[in-house]
Amino acid sequence: MSSPTLRRIKGAALTFDEVDTNFSDLALAIAGTSGVRNLLINGNPIINQRQYALGAPTTIPYQYTLDRWRVVTAGQSVSWVDSGGVRTVTAPMGGLQQVIEGNSIIAGRYTLSWTGTATAAVNGSPVSNGGSIVLPGGAPADVKFSSGSFSRAQFEPGDTVTRFEQRLYGQELSLCQRYCQTGKVYGWGYGPPVGAHRASWNSFVTTMQTLPNIEFTYMFTDNCTFGAVEGLRSSGFGIYVYPVNTGHYSIDADWLATAEI
Numbered sequence: 001m002s003s004p005t006l007r008r009i010k011g012a013a014l015t016f017d018e019v020d021t022n023f024s025d026l027a028l029a030i031a032g033t034s035g036v037r038n039l040l041i042n043g044n045p046i047i048n049q050r051q052y053a054l055g056a057p058t059t060i061p062y063q064y065t066l067d068r069w070r071v072v073t074a075g076q077s078v079s080w081v082d083s084g085g086v087r088t089v090t091a092p093m094g095g096l097q098q099v100i101e102g103n104s105i106i107a108g109r110y111t112l113s114w115t116g117t118a119t120a121a122v123n124g125s126p127v128s129n130g131g132s133i134v135l136p137g138g139a140p141a142d143v144k145f146s147s148g149s150f151s152r153a154q155f156e157p158g159d160t161v162t163r164f165e166q167r168l169y170g171q172e173l174s175l176c177q178r179y180c181q182t183g184k185v186y187g188w189g190y191g192p193p194v195g196a197h198r199a200s201w202n203s204f205v206t207t208m209q210t211l212p213n214i215e216f217t218y219m220f221t222d223n224c225t226f227g228a229v230e231g232l233r234s235s236g237f238g239i240y241v242y243p244v245n246t247g248h249y250s251i252d253a254d255w256l257a258t259a260e261i
Contacts (some may be wrong), residue, residue, distance in 0.1 A: 037154075037156050037157070037162070037165050038154045038155065038156055038164070038165040038167075039100050039104055039105070039110070039155045039156065039157075040068075040098055040100070040143060040153050040154060040155045041067070041068045041098070041172065041175045041176055041179075042066065042067045042068045042069065042098075042172060042175075042176055043152060043153040043154055043155075043164070043165075044085075044086060044087055044151065044152055044153075044164075044166070044172075045066040045067070045068075045069055045080070045087050045089055046082070046085075046087050046169075047066065047067040047169075047172060047173055047176050048065075048066050048067060049067055049176065049177075049180050049181070049182050049256075050064060050065065050067070050180065050256065052064075052065040052066060052078070054078070054079055054080060055077050055078070055079045056077055057075050057076065057077050058071045058073075058074055058075060058076060058077060059074060059075075060074050061073060061074045062097075064180070064258070064260060065077075065078050065096075066078065066080075066089070067176040067179075067180055068098050068176060068179060068180075069089075069096050069097070069098055070096070070097050070098070070099075070260075071092060071094070071095075071096060071097075072092075072094045072095040072096070072097055072144065073092065073093070073094025073095070076092035076093065076094050077092060078090070078091070078092065078096060086151050086152065087151060088115075088116060088149050088150070088151040089145075089149065089150055089151065090148070090149050091118050091145040091146055091147065091148060091149070091150060092146070092147070093146060093147050094146070095121075095144040095145065095146040096144065096145050096146070097142050097143065097144040097145075098142065098143050098144075099140050099141070099142045099260070099261040100140060100141045100142070100143065100155070100261075101140060101209060101261055102138045102139045102140045102141075103138070105135055105136075105137055105138065105139065105140075105141060106137050106157070107135065107136050107137030107138075108134065108135065108137075108157060108158075109132050109133070109134050109135075109157070109158060109159050110122075110132060110133060110134075110135055110141075110155055110156065110157055110158070111130065111131070111132040111155070111156055111157075111158060111159055111160060111161055112127045112129070112130075112131060112132070112133070112143065112153075112154070112155050113129055113130050113153075113154050113156075113161040113164075114129060114145070114150040114151065114152060114153040114154070115150065115151045115152050116148060116149035116150040116151055117148035117149050117150075118145040118146060118147060118148035118149055118150040119145070119146050119147060119148065120143065120144065120145050120146070120150075121143075121144050121146070122135075122141060122142070122143050122144075122155075123135075123141055123142060124142075130161045132158075132159045140261055143155055152164040174205075174206055177204070177205055177206045177208075178206055178207070178208055178209050178259070179208070179209060179258070179259055179260050179261070180256070180257070180258050180259070180260065181204055181205060181206075181208070181212075181256075181257045182254070182255065182256050182257075183202060183204075183205075183254075183255055183257070184252075184253070184254055184255070185199075185200050185202055185239060185251060185252070185253040185254075185255060186200065186250070186251070186252050187199030187200030187239065187241070187250065187251045188248065188249065188250040188251070189243075189248070189249055189250075190247065190248050190249070191243050191246070191249070192243065192246045193242070193243045193244055193245055193246060194243075195242075196227050196240040196241070196242055197224075197240060197241055197242070197243060197249070198230070198238055198239070198240045199224075199238075199239050199240060199241045199249075199250075199251050200238065200239055200251070201231075201236060201237075201238045202236050202237055202238070202239075202255070203235060203236040204234075204235055204236050204257065207234050207235050208234045208235075208257065208259040209234070209259050209261070210234060210259045211232055211233070211234055211259065212232075212234070212257040212258055212259040213257070213258050213259070214229050214232070214237060214255055214256070214257050215255065215256045215257075215258070216253050216254065216255050216256075217254045217255070217256055218253060218254040219251070219252070219253040219254075220251070220252045220253070221241065221249075221250070221251045221252075222248075222249060222250045222251075223243060223244050223245055223247060223248065223249040223250070224241040224242060224243050224244055224249035224250070224251060225241060225242045225244065226239070226241055226251065226253075227239070227240040227241050227242055228240060234259070237257075239251070239253075
């Protein structure tokens with residue numbers, strides 16, 4: 001009995017046996033059309049949720065700047081030029097690095113490509129533009145650019161450079177938000193000045209990769225004092241306050257949640 005066939009839009013018939021034999025190639029082809037081939041997030045680094053100021057010196061080692069990208073050496077900075085929707089970043093001598101989550105890596109060969117003058121390394125090993133490296137599965141990998149410019153950075157499975165994967169802005173932002181999110185708290189209530197009162201619950205727009213650190217970048221309170229973050233989860237957090245006098249109270253705050261690797 002002959003194998004059933006699937007028809008390509010163009011070309012010869014493709015048997016199920018051929019699909020099974022070439023499944024890896026087929027999977028990579030599908031990945032390349034579904035926005036998941038490039039393991040670097042914000043490879044065209046236009047997303048900047050922390051509002052990092054161009055050229056601002058970092059104050060600590062491994063400080064995050066543009067989303068998913070951290071400056072390795074304290075005191076160094078990142079600059080960039082935007083043109084036609086493409087951001088060309090100048091990486092400092094000590095390096096601008098991204099750590100790729102181990103859950104995204106299947107054991108195999110990966111290829112790094114970019115446009116620009118920077119040098120690059122993966123897990124500390126130099127990699128040329130268009131060069132490849134073998135990675136174990138399930139372990140984080142860091143990609144670092146140093147001492148020069150880069151744009152449209154791509155780290156993809158296989159040993160072939162393909163066209164830069166331009167995801168929609170909303171898709172890229174959502175990927176970034178697994179590691180960093182910003183938001184606003186507005187909570188209110190009524191009560192006596194006895195004990196703590198939960199003022200609000202704040203859900204993240206996507207589940208973060210681990211329990212995040214919460215930093216408040218702005219806060220205003222009326223008839224209450226801030227208590228603390230409570231019930232912290234990878235899906236959200238609450239805050240409680242202490243009323244000053246019996247009556248209505250409110251809190252208004254901006255927050256930054258980070259769960260980098």
